[in-house]
Amino acid sequence: MALINLLTKKQIEVLQSYLNDDWKYLILNGAVRAGKTVIDNYLFLLELKRIKKLAEREKEPHPQYILAGYSSNSIYTNVISSIENQFGIVMNTDRHGHYHLFGIDIVPAYTGSVRGIGAIRGMTSYGAYINEASLATHEVFQEIVQRCSVGSARIICDTNPSTPTHWLKTDYIDNHDPKARIKAFSFTIDDNTFLSKDYVETLKAATPRGMFYDRSILGQWVTGDGIVYRDFDKETMLINEAPKNLEYYCGVDWGFAEGHENVITVFGDDPDTDITYLLDIYSSTGKYIDYWVDIAQQIQEKYGYGINFWCDSARPEYVSYFQQQGIQARNSDKSVMAGVEYCSSIIKLNKFRVLQSCAKPFLDDVYQYVWDPVKGVPKKEHDNVMDSFRYAVFNQHKKVDNQVFKNIYF
Structure with missing residues (x-):
């Protein structure tokens, strides 16, 4: 041969x-x-x-x-x-x-x-x-x-x-x-x-614009430029109402001081369309852990008991306390680039929506969440909602999607 x-x-x-x-x-x-x-x-x-x-x-x-x-x-x-x-x-x-x-x-x-x-x-x-x-x-x-x-x-x-x-x-x-x-x-x-032509065309279409495309498709050594989630389009992704009976889960970014507030985000997946909906954002400063236990319990009452709370693992005592109060808190995989790339991909594929009722804190962060041009990772600024977003969406889908995702991207 x-x-x-x-x-x-x-x-x-x-x-x-x-x-x-x-x-x-x-x-x-x-x-x-x-x-x-x-x-x-x-x-x-x-x-x-x-x-x-x-x-x-x-x-x-x-x-x-x-x-x-x-x-x-x-x-x-x-x-x-x-x-x-x-x-x-x-x-x-x-x-x-x-x-x-x-x-x-x-x-x-x-x-x-x-x-x-x-x-x-x-x-x-x-x-x-x-x-x-x-x-x-x-x-x-x-x-x-x-x-x-x-x-x-x-x-x-x-x-x-x-x-x-x-x-x-x-x-x-x-x-x-x-x-x-x-x-x-x-x-x-x-x-x-x-590789099949269909596979290559699909991969190109699904890969987020900018750094991810330049590296994964063109093989270039480049750093990020501008906002991280550059494919987010508020004209098409902000909605007034979400479907019922979604598969619900949350992301938790611990915080306390001004500029580093605590954030809990609530998401729902539609299994029929594979669209992920951002449904609620709870954000505040100066609140102790019992306050956030109350918030988490309110979320459970609204969306169902037993839903996952994907938490920042930097505060293991908070995660443990949530668990003691009957909240299904889990340490999240905090891999920044893998998480950002996954979140970018669902945005690129038009599989992400944000309710108008919680849009403001999300928009405040998403349009100021930018790449560090030297380190090639997102800057640690305007990242509280963005971290909570990443913890939730990346980890919730990791079991189902991660091997496919790994095969595609790595």
């Missing part, structure tokens, strides 16, 4: 560079679902075979190699499971949690925390494969680089874009010094010609 039937043109270009160019670092970066990890998984196997031959020549009985990723789950999902599905190769761990293939001891390293250094400190590695490299802490990345001290050791990376000031972009991808021997390839969604 011809190579063009197995790989995209961009993947073939990467493979040719792997085989023919002189490089120390091979970095694939760009859009989601563009085929970066697929080709890197193949190169990972080629590297293991190359190292096996090299170790045999050097009479090294125990060659080691680093397989790095944000977490054990991401390593398994993105690399190990994918290799098993792609190539039918089963990779099990030994009692140390290491993988073995072609006689190589493959040592997992988790890059999401500096604690990941512990797994590789002191080892000498014949190379490394770093998945989701932009999510790695700089300290762990540098430790991996330092561990790859065998003369012919090489490092393969793949990543989705982050901010243009990210160290991986400035120190590696944009480093054109020939002595650094860095080869970098940028992917767009259109580089993956094996």
Whole structure:
């Protein structure tokens, strides 16, 4: 079978560079679902075979190699499971949690925390494969680089874009010094010609405008610009009345002082249309926890007992007190970018409505909730209603939608 039937043109270009160019670092970066990890998984196997031959020549009985990723789950999902599905190769761990293939001891390293250094400190590695490299802490990345001290050791990376000031972009991808021997390839969604046209068109249409589109579709290293929820349209999304018998839930952002008020938002989902409705907002300063227990109980009386209250986990004593009072309070996943992207997507898809009766506090925040141009995340200003919105909507839909969402965006 011809190579063009197995790989995209961009993947073939990467493979040719792997085989023919002189490089120390091979970095694939760009859009989601563009085929970066697929080709890197193949190169990972080629590297293991190359190292096996090299170790045999050097009479090294125990060659080691680093397989790095944000977490054990991401390593398994993105690399190990994918290799098993792609190539039918089963990779099990030994009692140390290491993988073995072609006689190589493959040592997992988790890059999401500096604690990941512990797994590789002191080892000498014949190379490394770093998945989701932009999510790695700089300290762990540098430790991996330092561990790859065998003369012919090489490092393969793949990543989705982050901010243009990210160290991986400035120190590696944009480093054109020939002595650094860095080869970098940028992917767009259109580089993956094996994706169906319908899938690509739908993904493009569903991806929020601005930073999310530029990163996820075009593969660009950009930061946010302007308001976060730029697709929100008050002309079409403000309504006077919502349907009855929705699936209700709440978001809770704890606060007390002026400018950092406590907010509880109430939402309802229509299972027939998949539209999410913002129904009520309760906001105040200077109120103690018993006041908010009363509010939560009023919400239960109005919308039904047993509804979820997705809470800011920064005040565990408040969450616990809610629970003691018979309120179904839960700690929310506070992942900012994943939550913002999910909320942006339902707005982009025109699946979000706000009742006029509670529109003012929402509008006051949504039009002043803006990106930090340096950090590439929303500024911590005008964010009380926005945080409550994110806690509720992202977490309520996470169980149902998150695997699909992850498959699309990551």
